[in-house]
Amino acid sequence: MNYENILSEQQNSIVTISINRPSKLNALNKATIQELHEAFKDVDGDPNVKVIIITGSGEKAFVAGADISEFANFSVAEGGQLAAQGQAMLFDYVANLSTPVIAAINGFALGGGLELAMSAHFRIASDNAKMGLPEVSLGVIPGYGGTQRLPELVGKGRAMELIMTGGMIDANAALTYGLVNHVTTLEELLPFTQKIATKIARNSSVAIASAIASINAGYEDGENGYDTEITEFGRCFGTADFKEGTQAFLEKRKPEFPGI
């Protein structure tokens, strides 16, 4: 598919999706959110894709937020709709994908940019990255899940402070907070992320999908993560991957997971 605002590139079983509006610091306008939805949907449905990396084009920004020029004149109803549609189409969608998504944060990740990175299953940042939720400086609040995912990742007090000040933290502070798992140089960011993605890709993709569903269930209102874990654990026993994984172990060879 041809995209205007994003690039999608596959290397072996790893797809890297780059938001490609560097002159606007990769700000998320409506068209970009739509294209990201299509791209994620497309690769999630492809059995040859085992891991997705999401990053920003250029050396300055991952994503500098939702496109402010698009919503500056919105009404109350339009504001609510913007958040609801964005969450359904991209942010919740990514968080609940069965293919692992890693955010490689290569610069500013602000507002909707940090919310997108937080929707990914985990994050790696380059040492020039700056992260924050500056929405209250615009008279609005994070609307793409930021008020929920930031406290989950860094704790309530730190999230309150970051959101109330609208300030930015650097990559090392984000590492200390647990917001990102690793910090690299900008040059090393993609190679390092690809190395981790390669490790993930060697494992059973169906078991990983069950793990994502179980972990996410613990954070969903009205769901019992332990119950989900039991169901997903049982489900694994019916997969060809489980048969191959256990057989390969017993035969002292590397597994060749069929991914079903």
Ligand code: COA
């Ligand atoms: N929405 C729309 N356009 C944006 C944008 C956003 N969130 N963030 C950056 N841009 C645009 C700028 O308007 C500018 O466009 P122009 O060249 O046509 O004027 C271009 O990207 C470059 O940004 P600029 O502000 O000139 O870069 P900078 O290096 O001086 O500052 C930031 C970088 C990230 C500090 C600054 O761009 C910024 O504060 N952006 C908004 C962050 C924000 O509040 N995000 C939350 C939105 S809810």
